[in-house]
Every structure is written in C-alpha cells, then in structure tokens.
Amino acid sequence: MEFRRLVRGRVDRPQLERIGREIASRYDRERVHISVLEADNWLSTPCVVDEEWFVKVISPQNALVHALFTGARNLGVFSRGEEGFFDRFEGPLEMSQHELEATRLVREIGLNAPKPVEAFGVDEFGVLVLEYLPDFRTLDDLAPEEVETLASDLFAALALMHDHGLAHGDLRGENVLVHGGELYFIDATNVREDGLSTARAYDIASALATLEPSIGGKRAVETAAGFYGIEELMAARDFLDFVRLRPDHEFDATGLKGEIERRAG
Structure with missing residues (x-):
C-alpha cells in the first residue's frame, strides 16, 4: 500500500459500505449512496451521502496523524516560550464528537457552519455527519x-x-x-x-x-x-x-x- 495512503488512513470500499449501512439504518433509508470527495486531507476521508449529508470518516491512522501534528504544533509554541495550547484526542470517535460540538458552538454564537447532525462510531472509525452545502x-x-x-x-x-x-x-x-x-x-x-x-x-x-x-x-x-x-x-x-x-x-x-x-x- 502506498505510504501516503497508509498514513492518511484511506477508508476502503467494504468499510465505507458498512458505514453506509449504519447511516441508512439511523435515518430510515433502505440504502444510501456514498461519494468520496477528492481532497488532500490527512485527518479524515470526506464524503457526500445522498447529496444531503457531508460525512467525515475518521480512521485510527487519522487520529494518530492528528496526535503527531498536535505534538509538533505544541513544540513550536514551546519554542517561543509559550505554553502549548493544542489538545489531542483519545481516538477517532472523540475527534468526530469534538468537531460536532465545535460546530454547534460556532452556530450558537451566530456564525455560519454546516448544520451538525450527529457523531458516532462504526467499528474503529469515527463518523461525523453534517449538513451538505452544495456548490460551496x-x-x-x-x-x-x-x-x-x-x-x-x-x-x-x-x-x-x-x-x-x-x-x-x-x-x-x-x-x-x-x-x-x-x-x-x-x-x-x-x-x-x-x-x-x-x-x-x-x-x-x-x-x-x-x-x-x-x-x-x-x-x-x-x-x-x-x-x-x-x-x-x-x-x-x-x-x-x-x-x-x-x-x-x-x-x-x-x-x-x-x-x-x-x-x-
């Protein structure tokens, strides 16, 4: 497997299909169609589901890369004589739950953000579901x-x-x-x-x-x-x-x- 793909934790089709079945079950659909967006993203696999939801699938590799990025950023802050302020997550589910809550807080203060739907786990993956904004x-x-x-x-x-x-x-x-x-x-x-x-x-x-x-x-x-x-x-x-x-x-x-x-x- 290509190293960059391994590090990014790209989600394979059978894994996406499992996640799709879970989404269909949660939202009373017989089945859903998942399209993976082409994006240079190290921290999730972004998808569109039925042109209705924007879904981020976060793998254990994504969580590991986030932890490495967080450590590097805090080292940079330490080098300036400041206390590091970035915090890490326990794993993929916690990453998805944090972004859901952060999105809610942004909207609560009156700023625009895609409408948060929910965050949940499927096997080792964290899944974040947001409103899909077409033509952004x-x-x-x-x-x-x-x-x-x-x-x-x-x-x-x-x-x-x-x-x-x-x-x-x-x-x-x-x-x-x-x-x-x-x-x-x-x-x-x-x-x-x-x-x-x-x-x-x-x-x-x-x-x-x-x-x-x-x-x-x-x-x-x-x-x-x-x-x-x-x-x-x-x-x-x-x-x-x-x-x-x-x-x-x-x-x-x-x-x-x-x-x-x-x-x-």
Missing part, C-alpha cells in the same frame, strides 16, 4: 477581488468567536467555506481552555497568513486592525514565523510583521 467554494478557491470583499467578514467572525471565549485553532483557507456569498467555518481543532488567549493570537496570525497572498499584507493588517487592538496584533505578529512553517500556509511573513510594526508606530 473554499476561501482558497476565490479570486483576489472576491477575497477582498470577504476579508472584513473573516475578521468579524473571528472576533465574535474570541468575544465568546472560543478559538478556532486551525484557521486556513480550506477551512473557510463560501456559500451563497457568506462564510461558513469548519474543522475547529481542540484548544485547551487555559491556552485560549494564546490561541487567539495564533488565530489572528493564521487569518493574516490566509489573506496576505490575495490582498497583500498592508490591506490584511488594516482589516484586522478594524477588529483588534495593537497589543493583539503584536501578539499575532510573534506567531507569524510559526504559522509560516506549516505546509498549508504560503505568505510573506516578513512583510506582514513590517506592516504590524508600522501600525504600532
């Missing part, structure tokens, strides 16, 4: 001028999360969906409560990193400054080099730091 695009898919129109919405949503004692912890373009001209948030990770203030600075840095390639550092920082004070922006500045180490962020960290420093005067 990710923030990464948008042209720069479209990103420009949504930049304020992104920071407004982030500030609302933070005002309600939440942090996303994994903000990047592919975790922000655009549907009907509005932003929807998915894939919030597990952040320890005692690390929330540091996690918020990391969120702001991640949002700046997400926007900079499309709208430039100056515009990204100007937009963030409409929702956060200079102390919060300086705290985010200290995380930019750490965010840059992630393979899913490519941006001009030096330029962003310079823009924040100029604003600080």
Whole structure:
C-alpha cells in the first residue's frame, strides 16, 4: 500500500459500505449512496451521502496523524516560550464528537457552519455527519477581488468567536467555506481552555497568513486592525514565523510583521 495512503488512513470500499449501512439504518433509508470527495486531507476521508449529508470518516491512522501534528504544533509554541495550547484526542470517535460540538458552538454564537447532525462510531472509525452545502467554494478557491470583499467578514467572525471565549485553532483557507456569498467555518481543532488567549493570537496570525497572498499584507493588517487592538496584533505578529512553517500556509511573513510594526508606530 502506498505510504501516503497508509498514513492518511484511506477508508476502503467494504468499510465505507458498512458505514453506509449504519447511516441508512439511523435515518430510515433502505440504502444510501456514498461519494468520496477528492481532497488532500490527512485527518479524515470526506464524503457526500445522498447529496444531503457531508460525512467525515475518521480512521485510527487519522487520529494518530492528528496526535503527531498536535505534538509538533505544541513544540513550536514551546519554542517561543509559550505554553502549548493544542489538545489531542483519545481516538477517532472523540475527534468526530469534538468537531460536532465545535460546530454547534460556532452556530450558537451566530456564525455560519454546516448544520451538525450527529457523531458516532462504526467499528474503529469515527463518523461525523453534517449538513451538505452544495456548490460551496473554499476561501482558497476565490479570486483576489472576491477575497477582498470577504476579508472584513473573516475578521468579524473571528472576533465574535474570541468575544465568546472560543478559538478556532486551525484557521486556513480550506477551512473557510463560501456559500451563497457568506462564510461558513469548519474543522475547529481542540484548544485547551487555559491556552485560549494564546490561541487567539495564533488565530489572528493564521487569518493574516490566509489573506496576505490575495490582498497583500498592508490591506490584511488594516482589516484586522478594524477588529483588534495593537497589543493583539503584536501578539499575532510573534506567531507569524510559526504559522509560516506549516505546509498549508504560503505568505510573506516578513512583510506582514513590517506592516504590524508600522501600525504600532
């Protein structure tokens, strides 16, 4: 088996069929049709069921990779002299249950997220069921001028999360969906409560990193400054080099730091 496929824990067809039978039983269907989405995803196998539900199947390998990612991120935070704030999960079911609850919390504070349905286990797999949003695009898919129109919405949503004692912890373009001209948030990770203030600075840095390639550092920082004070922006500045180490962020960290420093005067 290809190593990358093994690490990602790709779900085989017989396993998907077992999961499909469980979904059909839970929702009073004789049978369901499962389509696996083509996505470069290390932490689950994303599927669409009957064009009605978005389903994430999380394998033991996915949970192991998440634990490794979590450890690496916390080491990066430790290297800055900060306490690590990412928390790990016990296994696939706990991963699916956390994302279900995180999605509920995001919706409860008034932000958009796919409607949560349930999370359950099938054999060794965790299964998360959410509303399926047809014809969505990710923030990464948008042209720069479209990103420009949504930049304020992104920071407004982030500030609302933070005002309600939440942090996303994994903000990047592919975790922000655009549907009907509005932003929807998915894939919030597990952040320890005692690390929330540091996690918020990391969120702001991640949002700046997400926007900079499309709208430039100056515009990204100007937009963030409409929702956060200079102390919060300086705290985010200290995380930019750490965010840059992630393979899913490519941006001009030096330029962003310079823009924040100029604003600080």
